[in-house]
Amino acid sequence: MPELPEMENYRILLNQKIIGQTITDIQINREKSININADLFKKTVLNQKVVNIHRRGKHLLFQLQNGPILLLHLMLGGWMFFGTEDDKPKRTIQIRLSFDKSQLYFIGLRLGYLHLYSPAEAEQKLSHLGPEPLAAEFTLQEFLKRISSRHGRLKTTLLDQKFIAGIGNCYSTEICFHAGILPTKDIDDISETERVRFYHSMQVILLEAIKYGGYLENPFFKGDTLTGSFYELCQVYDREGEKCRRCGSTIVMELISSRKTFYCPNCQKKTRSSIS
Ligand SMILES: [Zn+2]
Secondary structure, eight states: OOOOOHHHHHHHHHHHHHTTOOOEEEEOOOGGSSSSSSHHHHHHHHHOOOEEEEEETEEEEETTTTEEEEEEEOTTTEEEEEEEEETTSSSOEEEEEEETTEEEEEESSOEEEEEEHHHHHHHHHHTTTTOTTTSSTTOHHHHHHHTTOOOOOHHHHHHHHTTTTTOOOHHHHHHHHHHHTTSSGGGGGGOOHHHHHHHHHHHHHHHHHHHHHHHHHSSSSSSOOOOOOGGGGGGSTOOTSSSSSSTBBEEEEETTTEEEEEOOOTSSSSSOOOOO
């Protein structure tokens, strides 16, 4: 599932492609992907300029000229492609927004959606989300305060969008590796030093992942060589049975709350020794 870096990568690329551009046509092939009557949706969205695109957690908000917001969540398996009809991936398209000859395709929207809301409704829909981990106001002190009220397994808490917004299975895994902390560990057993280290690893990994376009495999446009580059840089995610690049141990996969969790049993210990 796309997480904060993937959505931030999309936001950056979409800003380059469609800001200030007018939506000239709309095709809805799957009405379940929208939240209102298709005709009303088209009537409201058609001929509107996209004036801004923001990200909140794993959501993107397309701000339209006349006020409403298109709220996107790709969920599991969703992705986007921008290009002409000739470049279009050979996949089922759920929604297509046209910007003259360029098209924005929404693909793999099974649980994912593109909903139309007023700004107030959109704000209300996102009101449950925890802080943005890269926001300036999300300080170390704020993180320490938030985690001190949590118990149970670290991994489970990290996936809770009310705790911190935007982190999912891949980045919870990679941040824990970077910090040298076992994701299976109970929060009560994580020392102050480890908590501080976790906070810094979170910044490092998320920024690095954005820089390398996240881990999703599909390019955003023809010739896009950035999107997905972080996948090769993942140290433990999706690397079960492979060698740890840091110590040579075999990467382990364990299911936590039915989510695949990868770690290096040597670099991430119950009680941390030293990591070179
Ligand atoms: Zn290792």
